[in-house]
Amino acid sequence: MTADIDEKAIRKDDPDDLVMALAEAKAEAICQKLPHGAVREKPSSEEDARKFLKGYSGGYAATVSSVLVTNLKSGTRKGGMDRVEIHFDEIPGEVIETLIMEGIVLKSAGGLIIEHPSIVPYVKRVAGTTDSVMGLPKALPEKLIKDAL
Template identity: 70%
Template sequence: MVKNVDYSGGQAATVSSVIVSNLSNGLRKGNWDRVEIHFNDIPEEIIDSLIDEGIVLNVAGGLLIEHPLILPYVKEVVGETDSVMGLPVAVTRKLIEEVL
């Protein structure tokens, strides 16, 4: 049995990981970052428009929270959006500082 799962009225979570290596001193550090995204109900016509446009078909999980059509339906982001988009900047900056 396949259950229909979507983001509308629900939530999603992303996990990103980063490893930073200092080639001069050999130090290597890694860490991960988890972000939760909570959504309001998303109208079917918005979902259809996103699918017709096609961009969401080329991103992991079809999750593109910064898209102008979806942004009004993002209720809450627990964490940093840069992590959702691919690179947790704060985690990366901390790891760089640690290996220097």
């Protein structure tokens, strides 16, 4: 997928700053093209968390992570994205309330925490890796580091 941004519209005096600004603009443009219903950050309230979790119940959520590595010796930069889809069975209301009461869902993007013992039984399928959902797709930076070397 290409970003299709106007690179000339992004200007920085320092080459390092410029390539980073371009990478960020491209990543944002690509994220906007991906099929998603909403970008969800950490819930700002228990009501937000409740809404998010009820929205996943019987449906699915998707996460998108991006990684950019820089070889400080050569200046080579390599970046990539990782997408995971999580499909859920119906999540009972009492499970949602327990997760909210514990407060843990308020500390994760989208209130999404598929490794918690209370939610594990309702995770039907994960298309991708759990580590990516938790914040860092381990295989991606390993590959990018090798590519940048």
